Amino acid sequence: MTAGSAPAARAPRPSGAALRFDAAAPLTVVLVRHGETPATISRTFSGSGTPGPGLAPAGRVQAAQAADLVFRVGRQRWPDLPHPSSLLASPMVRTQETARAVGRRLGLPVQTDERFAECHFGDWEGRTSSQIDETEPEALRRWSADPRLPAPGGEALVAVGDRVAAGLEDQLAAGTDRTVVIVSHAMAIRAGVGHALRLAPELWGSLRILPASLTVLRLWPDGGRELVTLSMPSDR
Numbered sequence: 001m002t003a004g005s006a007p008a009a010r011a012p013r014p015s016g017a018a019l020r021f022d023a024a025a026p027l028t029v030v031l032v033r034h035g036e037t038p039a040t041i042s043r044t045f046s047g048s049g050t051p052g053p054g055l056a057p058a059g060r061v062q063a064a065q066a067a068d069l070v071f072r073v074g075r076q077r078w079p080d081l082p083h084p085s086s087l088l089a090s091p092m093v094r095t096q097e098t099a100r101a102v103g104r105r106l107g108l109p110v111q112t113d114e115r116f117a118e119c120h121f122g123d124w125e126g127r128t129s130s131q132i133d134e135t136e137p138e139a140l141r142r143w144s145a146d147p148r149l150p151a152p153g154g155e156a157l158v159a160v161g162d163r164v165a166a167g168l169e170d171q172l173a174a175g176t177d178r179t180v181v182i183v184s185h186a187m188a189i190r191a192g193v194g195h196a197l198r199l200a201p202e203l204w205g206s207l208r209i210l211p212a213s214l215t216v217l218r219l220w221p222d223g224g225r226e227l228v229t230l231s232m233p234s235d236r
Contacts, residue, residue, distance in 0.1 A: 010074070010079060010080050010081070010082070011079035011080040012080060013080050014080060017080075017226065018218070018224070018225075018226035020220075020224065024176075024220055024221070024222065024224075025176045025177035026176055026177075026218040026219055026220040026224065026226070027171060027172045027175070027176045027177075027178065027179075027180065027218070027219045027220075028081050028082060028178070028179040028180070028216065028217070028218050028228075029168060029171065029179075029180055029182060029216070029217045029218070029219065030070060030073060030084060030179060030180070030181045030182070030214055030215075030216050031182050031184055031189045031192065031193070031214070031215040031216070031217065032066050032070065032098065032099075032102065032181060032182070032183045032184070032212070032213070032214055032215075033183075033184065033185060033186055033189055033209050033210065033211055033212060033213050033215075033231075034055070034059070034063070034092075034094040034095045034097070034098040034183060034184075034185065034211065034212070035055045035056075035058070035059030035060060035061070035062035035063040035066065035094070035097075035098050035211055035212045036055065036056050036058050036059035036062060036211045036212075037053045037054065037055055037056055037059055037094050038053050038056050039053055039126075040056070040059070040211055041056060042128070043128055043129070044126055044127060044128050045121040045124045045125055045126065045127055045128075045132075046118070046121075046125070046126070047118045047119050047120050047121035047122075047124075047125055047151075047154065047155075047187075048090075048092060048117040048118045048119065048120045048155075049120050049121060049122065049125040049154070050125060050126075051091070051092055051093050052092075052093045052094075053093065053094065054093045054094055054097055055094055055097045055098065059094070059097075059098075059211065059212070060097070060101075062211055062212035062234065062235070063097060063098040063101040063102070063212060064101050065212060065234040065235050066098065066101070066102065066212040066213075066214065066234040067101045067102040067104065067105035067106075068105065068234070069214055069232070069234040070084060070102050070105065070106065070181055070214065071105045071106060073179060073216075074179060078216065078228065081179055081216070081218075081228075082177060082178050082179045083179065084106055084108070084179045084180070084181045085108075085178050085179060085180070086108065086111070086178070086179075086180045086181070087099060087102060087103050087106060087108040087109065087110050087111065087180070087181045087182075087183075088110070088111045088112070088113050088116065088167075088171075088180065088181070088182045088183070089110050089111070089112055089113070089116070089182070089183040089184070090112070090113070090114070090116040090117040090118065090183065090184050090185060090188070091112050091114055091117060092117060092118060092185070095116075095183045095184060095185065096110065096112070096183075098183050098212070099183040102181060102183065106181070108181075110183075113167055113182075115163040115164060115166055115167035116164060116167055116182055116183075116184040116185075116188055116192075117184075117185070117188065118160075118184075118185035118186070118187055118188055119151070119154070119155050119157060119160045119185075119187040119188065119191075120151070120154040120155035121151045121154045121155075122150070122151045122152050122153030122154025122155070123151070123152040123153045123154070124151050124152065124154065125154075136152075139152070144205060145202075147161075147201035147202060147204060147205070148201070157187065157190075157191055157201060157204060157205070158191075158201050160187060160188055160191040161191035161192065161194060161195040161201065161204065162195070164184075164188050164191050164192035164195065165192065165195040165196065167182075168192060168196065168217075168219065172219050172221065176220075176221065186209040189207075189209045189215055190204045190205065190207045190209055191204055192217075193207060193215060193217065193227065193230065194207065196217055196219065196225055197225055197227060198225075207230065207231070208230075208231055209230075209231050210231050210233055212233075212234045212235070213231040213232055213233055213234060214229065214231075214232045214234060215227075215229065215230050215231055215232070216228035216229045216232075
């Protein structure tokens, strides 16, 4: 955009959008789950207790696909939304690698915010569900049923929701009528969406968040919320 020129006009809010009775502008948040890692493929618990693993070869392809889809936000995809103007990521290796792919496509630097890190799985880090069941029968079932119960030596899902919500509120306070991209993790995105939409924490685990998918939320200062899309695959 040249100096003194007006920003490109955005499309009107589409049919089916959340009903508003004013012209207040929200903050748009694009939540991107990282691409596949070796832990994703082996189905082992991979939280914020360790920095790794990094992306698997397929995960690097997914990160590039996610970057292409994010680039289309406010253009060919969801033309009523602002094009992304800032980029954040959790400090884990997999999210940093995914975010760098997105940043290259958008021409934006990656800012790191620990509040968007994955759940801390404590003693379960690096173990599969079957391995946990062998030594701690029913422990996973109890943890899954009670979002206020932390993993042994780790974190509860409601605590994840609280910190993700705090990060989103800080972004909202920093300004509306813009889009921020946040590269995060499955449980953190579930918790953030569930908290934002005021869903009972017992329901947060029912949200499917695919690798390298996009989830788009809109947040208004008056507490209004809109879920634009949940877990949209980036390979379409």
